[in-house]
Amino acid sequence: MRKGIAFRLSILVLSAAGLIFALMSGVGYYLAREMLLKNAEDNARLQAQALVQTIESRLAPIPRVPQSLAYELADVRLAEAGVLRRQRQALADNDEIFGTAVAYEPEAGAHSEDEPAVYTFRTPMGPKVSHLGGSRYRYRNMDWYQLPTELKQTIWTEPYFDEGGGDILMTTCSVPFFHGAGAERRVAGVVTADVSLEWLKRLVASVNVLDTGYAYLITRTGTYVTHPAPGVAFNETIFSRAEEFGDTRLRSIGQDMIRGGTGFVPLTSLHSRKPGFLVYAPLPTTGWSLAVFYPKDELLADVGRQALAAAVLSGGGFLLLALVVAGIARSITRPLRRLAGVAHAVAQGDLDAPLPVLRAKDEVSDLSEAFGHMQHALKEHIRDLTTATASRERMESELRIARDIQMGILPKLFPPFPDRSEIDLYASLEPAREVGGDFYDFFLCGKDCFCFLVGDVSGKGVPAAFYMAVAKTLIKALADSACQQSGGAPDPGDILARANEDLAQDNDSCMFVTIFLATLDMRDGQVRYASAGHNPPVLMRKGEAPLLLPSRQDPVAGAMPGMTFETDTLRLAPGDALLLYTDGVTEAMNPAEQFFGDARLLKLAGELAGPSSGLDAKGVCMGLGAAVHDFANGAEQSDDITMLALRYVGADKNQGS
Amino acid sequence: MQFSGEKDGSFLVLAVGGRMDAMTSKEFEDECSRWLAAGEKRLVIDLSGLEYISSAGLRSILLLAKKLKAQGGDVAFCALSEMVTEIFTVSGFVKMLPVFATRTEALARP
Numbered sequence: 025m026r027k028g029i030a031f032r033l034s035i036l037v038l039s040a041a042g043l044i045f046a047l048m049s050g051v052g053y054y055l056a057r058e059m060l061l062k063n064a065e066d067n068a069r070l071q072a073q074a075l076v077q078t079i080e081s082r083l084a085p086i087p088r089v090p091q092s093l094a095y096e097l098a099d100v101r102l103a104e105a106g107v108l109r110r111q112r113q114a115l116a117d118n119d120e121i122f123g124t125a126v127a128y129e130p131e132a133g134a135h136s137e138d139e140p141a142v143y144t145f146r147t148p149m150g151p152k153v154s155h156l157g158g159s160r161y162r163y164r165n166m167d168w169y170q171l172p173t174e175l176k177q178t179i180w181t182e183p184y185f186d187e188g189g190g191d192i193l194m195t196t197c198s199v200p201f202f203h204g205a206g207a208e209r210r211v212a213g214v215v216t217a218d219v220s221l222e223w224l225k226r227l228v229a230s231v232n233v234l235d236t237g238y239a240y241l242i243t244r245t246g247t248y249v250t251h252p253a254p255g256v257a258f259n260e261t262i263f264s265r266a267e268e269f270g271d272t273r274l275r276s277i278g279q280d281m282i283r284g285g286t287g288f289v290p291l292t293s294l295h296s297r298k299p300g301f302l303v304y305a306p307l308p309t310t311g312w313s314l315a316v317f318y319p320k321d322e323l324l325a326d327v328g329r330q331a332l333a334a335a336v337l338s339g340g341g342f343l344l345l346a347l348v349v350a351g352i353a354r355s356i357t358r359p360l361r362r363l364a365g366v367a368h369a370v371a372q373g374d375l376d377a378p379l380p381v382l383r384a385k386d387e388v389s390d391l392s393e394a395f396g397h398m399q400h401a402l403k404e405h406i407r408d409l410t411t412a413t414a415s416r417e418r419m420e421s422e423l424r425i426a427r428d429i430q431m432g433i434l435p436k437l438f439p440p441f442p443d444r445s446e447i448d449l450y451a452s453l454e455p456a457r458e459v460g461g462d463f464y465d466f467f468l469c470g471k472d473c474f475c476f477l478v479g480d481v482s483g484k485g486v487p488a489a490f491y492m493a494v495a496k497t498l499i500k501a502l503a504d505s506a507c508q509q510s511g512g513a514p515d516p517g518d519i520l521a522r523a524n525e526d527l528a529q530d531n532d533s534c535m536f537v538t539i540f541l542a543t544l545d546m547r548d549g550q551v552r553y554a555s556a557g558h559n560p561p562v563l564m565r566k567g568e569a570p571l572l573l574p575s576r577q578d579p580v581a582g583a584m585p586g587m588t589f590e591t592d593t594l595r596l597a598p599g600d601a602l603l604l605y606t607d608g609v610t611e612a613m614n615p616a617e618q619f620f621g622d623a624r625l626l627k628l629a630g631e632l633a634g635p636s637s638g639l640d641a642k643g644v645c646m647g648l649g650a651a652v653h654d655f656a657n658g659a660e661q662s663d664d665i666t667m668l669a670l671r672y673v674g675a676d677k678n679q680g681s
Numbered sequence: 682m683q684f685s686g687e688k689d690g691s692f693l694v695l696a697v698g699g700r701m702d703a704m705t706s707k708e709f710e711d712e713c714s715r716w717l718a719a720g721e722k723r724l725v726i727d728l729s730g731l732e733y734i735s736s737a738g739l740r741s742i743l744l745l746a747k748k749l750k751a752q753g754g755d756v757a758f759c760a761l762s763e764m765v766t767e768i769f770t771v772s773g774f775v776k777m778l779p780v781f782a783t784r785t786e787a788l789a790r791p
Contacts, residue, residue, distance in 0.1 A: 482739065482740055534747060557771060580772050580774075
């Protein structure tokens, strides 16, 4: 899959959004947690406090009952009846109190067993009195007696199970009373109130702490009064448990608790094995301590739920974002893809490929519009170009046709007179790219006179071609006429003079033509020639070096009327040859911008047309043409390359004179 | 092409420099037309600065000569370089038009 805009955009946006979400979620969760824990602590403390208050509200009033009786008994010795009465009253007034006792400190010298304690307690049938003491019940050694008398203050005993009362959990509040004052003050006895703690047990056990949280009580010695785990209450102290599980933390908590401390501390519950927090507070009345355990996971459950909700929302939001981003990306890339498709179609040549219709007015629609303009401009441009090309091709084809016509009027049949063996003739014209002005011609004049010529019209292109056709035709006509008038011996100079007159008339364009015109008498090899500004031909005689015919420097034809042209003669021996050419040969250029030149031409002519070369006229022309091309070496041919080679073989014995 | 013209008596001497070929010969024709339009009838063309002339250039020269002849004027050429002399010779222009070796000689003609 190519990684296009949609992909990149999605990846980038979603990564950034994901990062932000994650960050916010993380920070949010952390803050929520901290706040929750703080709240939890406050709540826990409050809850513990409320619990303490509830318990205290029932326990706190209790000491007042024995204390008021103790007050009455201070420095006064009450008769038993009075004591009993008061005891019954106390029971009647206080539902909490199960039983109340008065126990006397023995007088000095009295036997310990003799002093009874009088104990009034509830029964379903009403209050009952019992005398404690005697050998069966040596109460003086008991906590409820010994502790207050030793400490000289109100104490609460450790909880115990009352065998007589049906094994209910009880604790006793003992208040000492005194006789004497100042230094003589001594404990005279103890007033007790027994309190059932079943309600306390139930209360603490029913404390609702989250799901698996719980509460418990410990006494001043650390003994568990209540505990969620069975068998722990009364059997273990907080210290023994701490010892058993190796939990030093718990031990120091226990120490703080029995000291009456308050706290909210992290702890791992030994009972449920879960980490959490323990809040503890003292019960001032009894000096015991209440502890409540909050499991951490349940505490933080809310936070967890919140975090989950946030995560789900984030996830949903993320998904939505992904969809939106993908949608946006698609809305951009779809028209772009379609535009690309149209561009392809246009490149293939379908200029009318329809552009996609875009509803939104944005950068993409701008692009589409611009593309449409380009498409339109392209169509127009191509139309113009096609028209221009068509017209140019038309013109070029017309030029080609003109060229073909032009070439058509040149004689191309070699040998021209197969039954005449006096001459070996070949001519070639290799046109340059454009239509040109070179020409050659040859024809018989009478029986024995052979007329041949080469011409070169000034300039190039269509005008030169026109002029060439006119000049060639004119010269032929004049030559034919001269031939008849002279009886087969026309004068070249004369012909040129007449041609010049005709061409120079009405010559507004001032074009002119160079011509070399010659006649050969085939009986004896006599050549008569005249030149109108043309390149001098090469004469190759047997056994001699080739040379250029001397030039009379007669003017070009068609320039100015009234010019005269001289006729010269020479005689060709059998085997001698003449090579006519135009400046397309001598002025051929190579890439180094050097000319072919006369010298090279002479040298080549000697090699090709010399009597020992064995080449016929055609071979000479071919050879020269090849040499010119070799010289040019790829440089562009700017002028027609024209040549005519004529070798005089000799008089034909068969021809009569 | 470079041109500089100056009057000398009844003649207008036009010094021509550069190359006269199919592309630049028009400049020569335009220059001469300007002088003719100004009324000059007797021209002396100094070709000492002319490096090269093609058949198109020869044509322009021929045009000038004919135009002047039609108006009753004339033109002479002088100070041809070796190459230009050769071209004038081969094409026979030396036989058609007055060509002098130096400007003085050209100006000395009647």
